[in-house]
Amino acid sequence: MKALVVYATITGNNEEVANIVVDALRRLKVDVVETEISQTDVAAFKDVDICVVCAYTYDEGALPEEGMDFFDELQEADLKGKVFGVAGSGDVFYGDDFNKAVDEFEKAFVKSGATQGTKSIKIDLEPYEEDVENLQVFAKELVAMAGR
Structure with missing residues (x-):
């Protein structure tokens, strides 16, 4: 089984999230x-x-400025038969806009x-520790779904 984990980060937090998923x-x-979003072509998901x-x-x-082309291409891609997951780090300070990119990438994958x-x-x-545990479950569920 193969996976591609793509991340976009400014602070390093989302690279850390990606690293946790990769390790799991x-x-x-x-x-x-694992690749950085501006260095990745959506076709690699195929x-x-x-x-x-x-x-x-x-x-x-x-959304991440450096990932806009990737996001646009993702919406046009044909990824039937692929299993996806989206995770992201953000700041609750932004209220209703907290981690909106997670929702947008989820919609693009759908x-x-x-x-x-x-x-x-x-x-x-x-x-933090609880997040790491949640990301490990995230990885297990992705593998279980892809194995069906």
Whole structure:
């Protein structure tokens, strides 16, 4: 089983989220590649079973600027038969806009025809112990769904 974990980060928090997911997937014997969003082509998702995006929300609900092309391409992709998960770190300070990128990437994956493998995860700032545990469950659920 193969997975691609794509992240966008400014503070390093979403790279840490991605690293936690990658480590959890590797412990589950998944062959994982991790890449930064501006260095990734959506077509790379066609070569894996599990597709993951870990992205931040900028300012008041904006998606990562460096990931806009990726986001647009994702909405146009045909990822039927792929399993996806979305996680992200944000700041609850932004209220209703807290981690809005997680919701937007989830919608883009649905539009692509991919199957949601687990509930999306929103983390306030950096991942703490409970978040790490939730991300490990996230990885297990993705693997279980992709194995069906």
